[in-house]
Amino acid sequence: xxxxxxxxxxxxxxxxxxxxxxxxxxxxxxxxxxxxxxxxxxxxxxxxxxxxxxxxxxxxxxxxxxxxxxxxxxxxxxxxxxxxxxxxxxxxxxxxxxxxxxxxxx
Numbered sequence: 001x002x003x004x005x006x007x008x009x010x011x012x013x014x015x016x017x018x019x020x021x022x023x024x025x026x027x028x029x030x031x032x033x034x035x036x037x038x039x040x041x042x043x044x045x046x047x048x049x050x051x052x053x054x055x056x057x058x059x060x061x062x063x064x065x066x067x068x069x070x071x072x073x074x075x076x077x078x079x080x081x082x083x084x085x086x087x088x089x090x091x092x093x094x095x096x097x098x099x100x101x102x103x104x105x106x
Contacts, residue, residue: 042063047062047063048062049062
């Protein structure tokens with residue numbers, strides 16, 4: 001663990017002065033902390049797998065993900081698309097038994 005100190009310039013007087021930041025990198029303690037934080041957020045925010053309107057009236061999904069203000073990243077959109085494609089291919093293989101025998105696109 002490496003400790004670095006730097007001057008913090010906050011608007012609040014209590015925030016002025018020296019702050020210590022701990023650069024931990026990837027380590028088991030951080031993974032444990034992330035797991036505990038995830039569990040705590042799911043416990044308090046809830047996990048909703050379909051869009052809903054939060055108390056502030058914002059379209060939200062998952063664990064408090066504000067879709068209206070934050071949206072999703074390009075990587076998240078591609079991940080969703082890839083999941084949808086895999087689901088579709090699985091369904092096609094179930095419905096059409098000869099689907100796997102069809103020629104692959106070139």
